[in-house]
Amino acid sequence: MNDCNVILDTLSQQIINAYQKGFPLCNRPFLELANRFNSTEETVIECFQNLQDQQVLSRLGPVFNHQQAGASTLAALAVPDEQLDEIAKKVNQFTQVNHNYAREHSYNLWFVATAANEDALTQCLAHIHRETGFKPLILPMEQAYHIDLGFNIEFSEHTRKR
Amino acid sequence: MTAQQLRFDNIESQTLTPQQQLQLFAAIEQGLPLVAKPYDALAKYLNISEKQVISTIEDWQEQGMIRRFGLVIRHRKLGYVANAMVVWNVNDKSVDDVAAILSKQKVVTLCYRRPRVLPDWPYNLFCMIHGKTRSQVIDQLNEICQHDELANIDKKILFSNKAYKQRGGKYSHTSASGK
Numbered sequence: 001m002n003d004c005n006v007i008l009d010t011l012s013q014q015i016i017n018a019y020q021k022g023f024p025l026c027n028r029p030f031l032e033l034a035n036r037f038n039s040t041e042e043t044v045i046e047c048f049q050n051l052q053d054q055q056v057l058s059r060l061g062p063v064f065n066h067q068q069a070g071a072s073t074l075a076a077l078a079v080p081d082e083q084l085d086e087i088a089k090k091v092n093q094f095t096q097v098n099h100n101y102a103r104e105h106s107y108n109l110w111f112v113a114t115a116a117n118e119d120a121l122t123q124c125l126a127h128i129h130r131e132t133g134f135k136p137l138i139l140p141m142e143q144a145y146h147i148d149l150g151f152n153i154e155f156s157e158h159t160r161k162r
Numbered sequence: 163m164t165a166q167q168l169r170f171d172n173i174e175s176q177t178l179t180p181q182q183q184l185q186l187f188a189a190i191e192q193g194l195p196l197v198a199k200p201y202d203a204l205a206k207y208l209n210i211s212e213k214q215v216i217s218t219i220e221d222w223q224e225q226g227m228i229r230r231f232g233l234v235i236r237h238r239k240l241g242y243v244a245n246a247m248v249v250w251n252v253n254d255k256s257v258d259d260v261a262a263i264l265s266k267q268k269v270v271t272l273c274y275r276r277p278r279v280l281p282d283w284p285y286n287l288f289c290m291i292h293g294k295t296r297s298q299v300i301d302q303l304n305e306i307c308q309h310d311e312l313a314n315i316d317k318k319i320l321f322s323n324k325a326y327k328q329r330g331g332k333y334s335h336t337s338a339s340g341k
Contacts, residue, residue, distance in 0.1 A: 006239055016240075021230035025216045028198055041198060048196045056239045058328065059193030060200075062219070062228040074276065074288075088326040102324040103247065107283070110247070110322070137283055139276040145258075146265030146273040150230055151292065153240055 006054045011039055012047050013155050016056075020150030023060065071121040072114040073140040076107040077132060084108060087132050096124045107137055177214050186210070186218055193234075236328055237292055244293040244321060248303060249285035251278075251316040257287055263309055264289050269302045285318065296321060 008016075014037055024032045030048070031041040051057035079087045084102055091100055091111055100111040113128075115121040125136050178186065185208050194200040205212040222228040237245070252260045257275055264287070265273045272290040293299035300319070307313055 008240075016233060016235060019232045020235065021232045023232035025201070025219055025231075027202065027212065029200065030198060045196055045198065051233075052196065054239065056236055058234040058236050060196070060233055061190050061193045061231065062222070063230050063234060064191070065227055065229050088324075092327045097327060100325070100327040101245070101322040102326065103320040103322045105318065105320045110320075111327070137279055139279065139283070141274050141276060143261075143275040144273075145261040145275070146270065146289075147229065148271050150232065151271050153235070153237075153242075154294075155240070 006056055008051075008056070008155065009047075011037055011043070012051055012056075013153070015044070015047060016051075017152055070114055070116045071118045072112065073121060073125070073138055074110065074112055075125060075128075075136040075138050076103075076111075077109040077134040077136055078107045079109050079132075079134055081108070087134065090132050091128060094124060094128060096121070097128075178210065178218050182208065182210060182214075183218060186215060190219070238325055238328075241294050242292045244296045244299045245325075246291045246293070246296075246299045246303070247320045247322070248289050248291060249318050249320065250287040250289075251284045252287045254286070256311070260311060260315065261287060263311055264306070267306050269293070269299075269306070284316070 015033060018036075019033065023029060026032060028041065030044045033039075034041045034044045037044070048057065048060060077087065077091070088100060088102065088109055091097055091109065094113070096113045096115050097111050098114060100109070102108055103110050113121060113124055115124055125138060129135050186204070189204050189208060195203050197203050199212075201215045202212045205215045208215075219228065219231065223231060250260065261273050261275065264270050269291050270289045271292055272288070274288045275286060276288055278284050278286050291299050291302055293302065299321075303319060
């Protein structure tokens, strides 16, 4: 995945900061947004499509509570630097893995795995161990104190169109 | 896979069977279709009513199975490339208090307690700070550490320098083999 800045118009910026949570649950939700931002339903839908095409929008929909929806854990591998890309690719192949990042530490590959239940999750982690040759550090969440994934984006000059 | 494995047996829904809920769940975890009537489109696809789609999503939100419902953004694309996981080795007795202070900081987006795995991993409290540059994140962390309760806690900051994968969890299509 490339890390790059994209240029967004004002409507996109307004939508991003207003609707990371509380997207309307009604017959024509995009029309509701259009009315609020003095735009048209068609333009708003185009805007979402554009955000998706530019890979800014991962999806429009729910963020589930992993604990309640199934089993989930954070895990990490300590991989020699020269093997990192190769091992990351192996980890990515598991459909249960939904986030996978390189981080600066001796444990340098960090991923989140989710499955329908604890047994399936344990099996998945054992399989990752076998497939990569590295034993995962398994760090399930014990308590969530604060979760605010929909934080306000500060659009800087170079991400602004006008 | 049965609906029970996804724990819909714990979830009260007004009108859908567990099996129908599982189908709706699988459909919306992919994201809503970008059409004028997205809930109606899902309803037609699942052979249920639009009202059932909407009221079930409302139920899931009320019951906490859905944390938020809206745009899920890839922050790196918007310049938030300095994504730091800060891990703290906090005395078990004070972990709740320290977490409460961290949770109140504007720049902290997530704060979790996780188990220590000794001897490799002594850290039990995690928080995330998303920023545009490393120096911005480090400055913000230094500012947070001016709180007396946080000043002397052993901690590490783990910046991520690459995202290999970033998407929502998929519960409904997982199998033990993983491929």
